[in-house]
Amino acid sequence: xxxxxxxxRTESAECLIREGDVVIVYERHDRMKQATVCKGKExxxxxxxxxxxxxxxxxxxxxxxxKKGIGFVYLLKxxxxxxxxxxxxxxxxxxxxxxxxxxxxxxxxxxKVVLESGTGSGSLxxxxxxxxxxxxxxxxxxxxxxxxEAAREDFKRNGLGSLVTVAVRDIQGQGFPEDLVGRADAVFxxxxxxxxxxxxxxxxxxxxxPLCSFSPCIxxxxxxxxxxxxxxxxxxxxxxxxxxxxxxxxQTFGSLSMTGVKEEIxxxxxxxxxxxxxxxxxxxxxxxxxxxxxxxxxxTTEEVTNGKECxxxxxxxxxxxxxxxxxxxxxxxxxxxxxxxxxxxxxxxxTGFLTFARQGSNLN
Amino acid sequence: xxxxxxxxxxxxxMGTIVIEGSSILLDINHGDRFTFAxxxxxxxxxxxxxxxxxxxxxxxxxxxxxxxxxxxxxxxxVQVSQDKEIQSSNCNKTEVHGVEELDICSDRDNRDLIDDxxxxxxxxxxxxxxxxxxxxxxxxxxxxxxxxxxxxxxxxLSQEKYKRKKQKKHAPRIVVRCxxxxxxxxxxxxxxxxxxxxxxxxxxxxxxxxxxVGANADVLLLDELGGFLTAAVGERxxxxxxxxxxxxxxxxxPSLGMLGLFNFTPCTSSSIFxxxxxxxxxxxxxxxxxxxxxxxxxxxHSSTEADLHSTVLPESPLTALLPExxxxxxxxxxxxxxxxxxxxxxxxxxxxxxxxxxSLIDSSIGFPVRVEMxxxxxxxxxxxxxxxxxxxxxxxxxKSQLQTFSLETDNLVGEGSIATxxxxxxxxxxxxxxxxxxxxxxxxxxxxxxxxxxxxxAESKHDSQDKSLRAGRRASANQVAYWGRHGFxxxxxxxxxxxxxxxxxxxxxxxxxxxxFVIYHPYMQPLAECMHxxxxxxxxxxxxxxxxxxxxxxxLPSQTHPxxxxxxxxxxxxxxxxxx
Numbered sequence: 007x008x009x010x011x012x013x014x015r016t017e018s019a020e021c022l023i024r025e026g027d028v029v030i031v032y033e034r035h036d037r038m039k040q041a042t043v044c045k046g047k048e049x050x051x052x053x054x055x056x057x058x059x060x061x062x063x064x065x066x067x068x069x070x071x072x073k074k075g076i077g078f079v080y081l082l083k084x085x086x087x088x089x090x091x092x093x094x095x096x097x098x099x100x101x102x103x104x105x106x107x108x109x110x111x112x113x114x115x116x117x118k119v120v121l122e123s124g125t126g127s128g129s130l131x132x133x134x135x136x137x138x139x140x141x142x143x144x145x146x147x148x149x150x151x152x153x154x155e156a157a158r159e160d161f162k163r164n165g166l167g168s169l170v171t172v173a174v175r176d177i178q179g180q181g182f183p184e185d186l187v188g189r190a191d192a193v194f195x196x197x198x199x200x201x202x203x204x205x206x207x208x209x210x211x212x213x214x215x216p217l218c219s220f221s222p223c224i225x226x227x228x229x230x231x232x233x234x235x236x237x238x239x240x241x242x243x244x245x246x247x248x249x250x251x252x253x254x255x256x257q258t259f260g261s262l263s264m265t266g267v268k269e270e271i272x273x274x275x276x277x278x279x280x281x282x283x284x285x286x287x288x289x290x291x292x293x294x295x296x297x298x299x300x301x302x303x304x305x306t307t308e309e310v311t312n313g314k315e316c317x318x319x320x321x322x323x324x325x326x327x328x329x330x331x332x333x334x335x336x337x338x339x340x341x342x343x344x345x346x347x348x349x350x351x352x353x354x355x356x357t358g359f360l361t362f363a364r365q366g367s368n369l370n
Numbered sequence: 371x372x373x374x375x376x377x378x379x380x381x382x383x384m385g386t387i388v389i390e391g392s393s394i395l396l397d398i399n400h401g402d403r404f405t406f407a408x409x410x411x412x413x414x415x416x417x418x419x420x421x422x423x424x425x426x427x428x429x430x431x432x433x434x435x436x437x438x439x440x441x442x443x444x445x446x447x448v449q450v451s452q453d454k455e456i457q458s459s460n461c462n463k464t465e466v467h468g469v470e471e472l473d474i475c476s477d478r479d480n481r482d483l484i485d486d487x488x489x490x491x492x493x494x495x496x497x498x499x500x501x502x503x504x505x506x507x508x509x510x511x512x513x514x515x516x517x518x519x520x521x522x523x524x525x526x527l528s529q530e531k532y533k534r535k536k537q538k539k540h541a542p543r544i545v546v547r548c549x550x551x552x553x554x555x556x557x558x559x560x561x562x563x564x565x566x567x568x569x570x571x572x573x574x575x576x577x578x579x580x581x582x583v584g585a586n587a588d589v590l591l592l593d594e595l596g597g598f599l600t601a602a603v604g605e606r607x608x609x610x611x612x613x614x615x616x617x618x619x620x621x622x623x624p625s626l627g628m629l630g631l632f633n634f635t636p637c638t639s640s641s642i643f644x645x646x647x648x649x650x651x652x653x654x655x656x657x658x659x660x661x662x663x664x665x666x667x668x669x670x671h672s673s674t675e676a677d678l679h680s681t682v683l684p685e686s687p688l689t690a691l692l693p694e695x696x697x698x699x700x701x702x703x704x705x706x707x708x709x710x711x712x713x714x715x716x717x718x719x720x721x722x723x724x725x726x727x728x729s730l731i732d733s734s735i736g737f738p739v740r741v742e743m744x745x746x747x748x749x750x751x752x753x754x755x756x757x758x759x760x761x762x763x764x765x766x767x768x769k770s771q772l773q774t775f776s777l778e779t780d781n782l783v784g785e786g787s788i789a790t791x792x793x794x795x796x797x798x799x800x801x802x803x804x805x806x807x808x809x810x811x812x813x814x815x816x817x818x819x820x821x822x823x824x825x826x827x828a829e830s831k832h833d834s835q836d837k838s839l840r841a842g843r844r845a846s847a848n849q850v851a852y853w854g855r856h857g858f859x860x861x862x863x864x865x866x867x868x869x870x871x872x873x874x875x876x877x878x879x880x881x882x883x884x885x886x887f888v889i890y891h892p893y894m895q896p897l898a899e900c901m902h903x904x905x906x907x908x909x910x911x912x913x914x915x916x917x918x919x920x921x922x923x924x925x926l927p928s929q930t931h932p933x934x935x936x937x938x939x940x941x942x943x944x945x946x947x948x949x950x
Contacts, residue, residue, distance in 0.1 A: 009586030009859055011611055021883055032911050032947075067884030067950040069908075080911050082947055083884040085582045088912070102579055103572075103918065110575025113550045116585065116608035137606070139585035213386045214432045214548070224930065231925040240433060244923040246932075247572050252915040252942075254898045254905075347898035347915060359923065364433060 007084045007132075007164040008139050021065040023081060028163055029061065030088045032080040040084075040092040042163065053077030084164060086133040093160065096153050099129035100196075103249040104220070104357055108194065109137050111362055112216045116142060118191035121210065123147040123177035123203075126196065128157040134194075135166040143169060145186060149176040181206040188212060195219040200226070201233035208237065211365040222358040230361055239363040246359055252347045259342055388546060390428050392633045395553055397545040399538045404557035406549065406631055417542050422447045432548040437541055440504045450543065478525045489520040497540075507541020514540075527929070549631055551602035558598075559937075566628075567595035567866055568892055570940035572920040574599075578606050580888040580945045581860040587612040590650075590858035590880060592873060594865040597626035597842075600642060603862065604629070604841070609637030615845060615853065616644045617877075626842040639841035645850055647876065653854025654880050857882030863889040870900035870944065878909055881948045888945040897944040910946035917942050 007028070023029060023043060031039045033051055041049050041058075049056040054077025061070060066083035082088060087102050100108075108130065114120060114137045125131055125148035134144045148154045154174045161170045175183070178197050187209045193216075195203065200219045211217055217239070221227050227244055234242050388394055388409050396405045396415060407413050413424040417438055426436065426447045439448040492514055500510055514536050515521050521529060537543075547553055555571040563569075577599070583589055583606045593599040593616050600616045607614060616624045624644060796802070845853075858881050863873055870889050881887065887910070891897050897915055904910045918940060922933045 009584065009588075009612065011586050015856065035913070038912070065883045065950055067948060069949065080949055081884075082912070085886060087580060087582065087886070088947075103576065106575040106579035107572050107920075109579065110552050110571060113552060115606055133579065136582070136584040140611070227923075227925055228927070228930055232927065242925075244925045245572075246921045246923065248919040249576075250917040250919055252894065252898065252917065254901045254915055256902065345895075345899045345902045347894055349917075361925070366433070 007086070007089070007166065008136060011140075023061050023064055023066060025062055028084050029066075030082040030084050030092055032082050038082075038088065038092050040089075048073075049079075051077075051079070053079065086136045089132050089164065090129045093127055093129060093132075094156075095127055096156060097124075097126040099127045100220070101129075101249075101354070101357065103247045104360060105130050105133045107245070107247045107360060108218050108220075109133060111360075112192040112194070112218055114138060114192055116140070118142045119189050120144045120192045120194065121147075121182055121186060121190045122194045122196075123175075123182075124149065124196055125154060125157045125172055127153075128160050130194065130196075131157065131161070131170055131172075132164065132166065135161070135169040139169055142191075143171065145182075145190075146170055146172045147175045147177050147182070148172065149174065149178075178202050182210055186210065190215055193217045198226070199229075201229045204230070204233040204239075205237050208365055214364060217363050217365075219361045219363075220358045221361070222356070224359065227359045227361055234361075234363045238366045240366040242361065242363045244359050244361045246356070248354065248356075250353060251350050253350050254345065254347045256343050257346050259344055261342070387429055387431050388427050389633075393549050393631050394424075394427070395547040395549045395557060397547050397557075399542050400545070401560065402538065404561055406554075406557075415544070417544065418539075427546050430546065432546060434546055436544045436546070437507060439506065440501075447544065478523060480525070480528070482523060483520060490514065490518050492517040501540075507537070510540045511536045549633065551605045551632070554628075554631055555598070555602070559940075565596055566598045567864060567890075568940060569595060569598065569864070569890070570918070570920060570937055573890065573918045573940045573943065574602055576916075576918055576943060577862055577864075577888050577890055578602065580886060580943065581862045582886050583607060583612075583860065583862075585612065587859045588853060588856070589614045590853075590861045590877065591616045592618075592861075592863045592865050592868070592877065593624055594867065597624060597628040599862060599864045600624070600626060600842070601629045601632050601634075604634060604638055604642050605632060607638070607641060609635060609641060612641060612859075613849070613853075614642045615650070615858070616642065616842065617647045617650060618644065619647050621646075624842075629841045634841060642841040642843075643845035643849060644842050645845040645853075649845075649850050650853060650880055651876065653850045654857070656854070853880070858885060860885050861887035863887070866892050870896050871903055874900055874904060874909070878948050883948065883950045885948050886945065887948060888943055890941055890943050892941045894942045897942050901944055901946075904946065908949065910948055913944065913946040915942060915944050 025043055025045055027043045029041050029043055031041050031049060031051070033039065033053060039051070043058045043061055045059050045062065047058050049058060054072025054074075056070060056072045056077075056079065061068075061081055064070065064081065066081060069078055069080050071078045086105075090099065090101060090105070093099070108114075112120075114134060116138060118138050119142055120134050120138060122131060122134065122144060123146070125146040128146075131144055131146050138144060146157070148157065151174050154172045158167075158170075158172045161167050161172070173183075177195075178199055179202075181203060182193075190210050193207065193210060195218065197203065197219075200221065207217065219230050221230060231242055231244065390409055390411075392409050394407055394409050396407055398405065398417065405415060407415060407424060409424060409428050411423070411425040411428070414421045415424055420438060422438060423446060426449065427434070430449065435450045436447040437450050439446060497510060497514075500513065505513075511533065515533065518532075521532065524532065551574065552571050555566060555569060555574050558566045559568070559570050581589065581603075583603055587607060589603050589607070589612065591600055591603060591614060597616075600614060603614050616626070618624050626642075626644070629639070629642070861877055861881055863870070863877070865873065870891055873889065874887075878887065889897060889900070894915070894917070901913050901915050905913060920940070921936055924931060924933055
């Protein structure tokens, strides 16, 4: 997953898929899966069957076709961002909006040492590892043994094994290990009750070391901030980040023109008259003729037959109806296909609040 | 692991205390004003209507708070206890007058408050007398509170707000902060967003993540945001053996002035290059060293691994370049269109002098000459002396014609894109030259920027740290050829005035297969059109057009709510992965 150092770089090491590589299989927008290349085995999805041996030797980014030419997928090189979208969710995970903000605000960079609790599914951990490589380290803790092991395996498969140490430990109950005092450059907490740990974090955060706590609930945030304040933390700030995604497509727009208005009005009047003549009879049994009202204006009989000028023609939906009607040849429609974008109607509303703080410095 | 930890601690030292000569960010009155400065003993800052020296800040930990203290010697900055500050800024469950009170349950409110400016009985004149007599800011604030008729009837929250407001005016506070991409971004976004192209800190962070900036990356940048994006990527790569190429069209060399605000180590700076787009495209399509551009390359020096390492400077940048290779670099930078290229050699004999090699094509004599100079760097100028080396074809007459040697460069390596101008006198007999050239923006930072504070005066001879050395230097032919062969590992575009689709069409081929790219633009429609075409032409997958959203909250007991002020928008990002 990580970049290869220059002196180890060859064409193949960088670009081509090899046996054992983790590959991101891109099926469609919003549908991606992970796969580990294994000669002799096949990757199956709704589009087709893809033998792994076909992939070996192809460069990442290639489009591969399935057996018998049925179906295709793209094979992408794993990055922490893609990994977040394909990893197996053992727990609720952080997504790129929160992850990128955390990494930026905690000023995580190469060579830094980061403490994280809990590991969860390793989504954030993977990004942290990418940011601290090659000389830094991530010490990640989770109190669930099986999940910790699953995370360890994921990191190893992605080539991050030497950068991440996952340990099984209940940080809320026990705090961070003693041997990490004074070694951290940033601390990240994703705990149900972070206020229990905060009083004990002072020693780990000496020297302007930033802390981040992620909590979905506002009550958790409030208790966390209270604990931070009473433990002499400073620069306490709470944020919420979201990404709004846009759906981009083309659409044909009808447009209105002034020519053919007369004809349009006449046609509409005609269809109105036709509708009304089929109206129910009044109580006295006689046909009721109601005055024709167009756009709030009551039309006289003359206007109905002549067609009043300058009354705007109908909305575009009925426009379409008119154009389908072969009798109305006077209507001119300019249609143009345009590229348009609008937000997706369904969007992620909330993941959690991010609270940042630093240990207050002591007066010299 | 123990080596790692001691290494980490010493590295952390960089972000822990204020080091003399480094760039610092001053947060005045909790976000009211931001200023960048250099931590020199002679640097000054203006607070209210007094100027104070920044000397007391040196050696203090970041996050330290200072306020002005009046002294017979003159106003100076004094560090304030953290606890006092925390209490007034964070906490609203206060112990004002010894009473703990939650405002919602308070029986005080503002029903009787009449806002007609008569509540304060202390006059402006009396306040100025107090100040003249040396009363501290805090004393003045206390006096104002004591003389306010309406203060007692205010709610606790109101009282705190009042106190903070008076404190900001009469006892301004400075918090010294470490400049990082995030804090610089936030400072600029709050005060002068146009300078960084309205890039908000969460958007910046998103760009860096989506572009997979990390170890051993070769990042291609089209940065028209004042160089800030380049610097932020540089910070994220942090000397971890990757490279950054800030590219440009025509002769519009990217401005890299922002690089000076970051305290980059030589390792980090040395990974930042710039190269014109046509060169990169040529290299990529031919996958061989661009021929015919350069004198030296035409002589056929082959690109060896040693050359690559020397230009890339992976580990010890200061010793990596040997004199012979310096010449090659200088030679390979000779370009018909460039008037002068000034390259700083990596050999530093002493901290005070640097050797410079320059190749000049001077139309006045019609021959290119090579100059080797020793330069003594002062904060605002270079003192140079050296010798000119003429090519063999140059006649004696021609040699004597060269009377002055003018030095002018747009991409002076070491200070980013900062113009250095001057004229040096050439001795017609010995062909020695000496003189002084002014380094326009080495006096603190660019003077036109409101945010930026000219910290030093011209006379002071300060040994500026090598932090920004060589950042933004022109990439050598070898380097360009390397990128042509392997492709860049990602692309970030921050060019609000360029059409994203045309940028993609030209620059996506420069990427290695399956490389991520991200384009930031203040407007959505151009990105939507770009996305549509990329999809249609199948040039990329995993395309996503996103609008980042950020909201800050005030979290206080019974007073938790989002901030009243919020940024409505900070542009759009189109991200994707290049397909083969």
